[in-house]
Amino acid sequence: MKIPFKFTFELVPGRTSRGKPVDSILTFAKKAASDRKLAALSITDNAGGNPALAPQALGYEIKSLGIKPVIHFSCKDKNRNLIESELFELARAGLDNLLVVTGDYPRSGYHGTAKPVFDLDSVHVLSIISDMNNGFLLDHNAPGGEIKLASSKFQAGCVVSPFKRTEPEQVWQYEKLKSKLRAGAGFIISQMGFDIRRFHELRLLVDLITRQSNTKPPELIGTVFLPTRKLARLILEGDVPGCTIPQRLYEKIDTEASSDDKGLMARLERGARLAAILAGIGYDGVHLSGPRLEYEHVAWLIKRTCELVPVWKSFIQEFLWTEEWPFYYFQEDQETGLASCNISERIKHPATGMPERVWFSLNQLIHDMCFEKTGALYEPMQKLSEKVIHSHSEHFYTQAEHVIKKIMYGCMACGDCTLSLMAYICPQSQCAKGLLNGPCGGSCNGWCEVWPTQKKCLYVRAYERDPAIATKTHEMLPPRDWALYLTSSWLNFYLGKSH
Ligand code: SF4
Incomplete structure (x- = not known):
């Protein structure tokens, strides 16, 4: 079991350059920097496909406070030239930790919905980052061609979802993960989710890929998401792309939200239990995320996780929602209810007419x-x-x-x-x-x-x-x-x- 365990937290900038939303992010970052319980703060890039303060703007300030920022770097709003130019900017500023994502489809913008760009995909961006780290050679047609550029020191990671309901979606997620690792991703952050057998599947798969490719294992971080009732409802209704929540869990959150603290302590305790299991099954860390959380809540959750790690097995049953999943990538381990190393049978014939x-x-x-x-x-x-x-x-x-x-x-x-x-x-x-x-x-x-x-x-x-x-x-x-x-x-x- 891996203790000490690494914790990170996700910050979501709003559509403004100043005022309360920015101040509260910086207050959170100041406390995190002085308390030293969090290894890094990640900053989203136009989350949900809506315009917002660029993550690098906050990245500079957060870095100067003494805590590592991880910049979300998405493909949705920029073409390859702007991507390269922003990478130079980030390298210049020493913002070397990047989480590369495809990005949500644009949902809003000034005078209407923005044009979706997606000139490169996440595998391309990871590849260009690897080339930049190696100091890439400009081709002879480019101005100043055939010179080798100074190398950068990026550490780039990627996201994968182990929480897809259908076989095609899940198999593709894992095959694309292999492409991302081949393109140079050094760490993986899971999509948010609640089912521990699915988290365990991802752990086993990453081990399998590493063994088969005989490469250095990427760091595997599991997202522990702490939704409010309102956000849980939006996820249940399918309004948050790529995110799912089990119906039974939503009903629980709904009941908890009627308490005096609006369900705050219940969601922190649930987060700590899930984080403890992730430590137990061999994750390298936990990425915490959720709205309306002060730094003190996060510090409490981290302390509570450390208390619960020795008894992580006793919580497994609370995080199994078998009725949600028509397909599992690995067969069940009968003893624990988690995943075994045996890959499940796939559909034998194409499901088409x-x-x-x-x-x-x-x-x-x-x-x-x-x-x-x-x-x-x-x-x-x-x-x-x-x-x-x-x-x-x-x-x-x-x-x-x-x-x-x-x-x-x-x-x-x-x-x-x-x-x-x-x-x-x-x-x-x-x-x-x-x-x-x-x-x-x-x-x-x-x-x-x-x-x-x-x-x-x-x-x-x-x-x-x-x-x-x-x-x-x-x-x-x-x-x-x-x-x-x-x-x-x-x-x-x-x-x-x-x-
Ligand atoms: S869900 Fe599938 S078809 Fe739709 S944007 Fe993503 S990859 Fe393309």
Whole structure:
């Protein structure tokens, strides 16, 4: 059992640069810095997809108080050039600890909802950070090209959710975690959740990945979330992307909220018990989060956790909600009720109907004929491409491709087609965030975060067509190259211009 255990706390800046919201964050940080019970304070980046004070602004101040800030770094509001520029800014300021996330889809903004950017995904950002740490070489086309940049010292981490209800969502979460670790994530913070068997599954999976890849184990931090009744209700109703709460737990919180302290002590005690179990099952630390908490509450919870760690096993039953989960990644350990090391059986056949299966097989057949080197049409298509490029017919050829693919897949003419890697579903038009290397954490019961109950997550649909697609360990797909926009992906493929 790992004691002392590491604690961090999440700060959520509001939509202002001064006043009470900022003052109370800094008061919290001052107390935490002098008490030294918290290892770090993390600062969210436009949480919930709403504009807010940038995390680095508070990061500078918190660092100067003598406590480590962890900056949430999301992909939603910035393109790759701003991402690089902000990374230079953070490196310059010594704000080296970053939690890289995809980010929530924008929900509000000045005079309407903001444009979602998502130029890079979280795997790309982790990769650019690793390159910067190694002092990356500018390519020869860039101004000042072919020089090696000074290396940075970032420590970047990532998030994963072990709390997905359906098999496709959970398998994808874990496969994407592998990509994030390969791209350089050095620590993992779990999504918020309450079920200890699910937390235990993540612990076992990280151990398994580490053993199989023979790499240094990443630090694993479990989020202990302390919601108020109001927030618990919002989560239950599906209004907080990627977050779930068991119905029975919500009912408990609802009852507790009628007490004189509005359920405060009950939620602190529950948090301490959950944190104690996480220490017991081998987590390296706990990330505390929740609204309306003063530093004194957090200090009490930390002290209480230390008292409870020796008896952590006695609380396991309180944190099992088996009725919530139709699928577990690992089979149950009958003795403890936690997870065992045996992986659960997956669905044997794609959960799709006949028309979907026929459509998928047909696409595969055509793809293999045209785009695999051994395919019957590969060579003729390649020769045709060489004739068409820079000829009068190039425009017609490009338009014909776009019309055909628009009708069949909702093609957005990115010029670098990834259909064959996504079970023939276009990520540019069918994923709200255009993600190329696995799903975000926002899906709920298989539905997309952005269109719940209307549109399934692209990655769930792809998994249902072909479950093997999630577990194929392919290299990171590079970000979309905007120089190829509105060009022919077929020409780009045969002439070696695309990925
Ligand atoms: S389609 Fe899936 S990965 Fe894309 S935004 Fe929706 S939930 Fe996220």
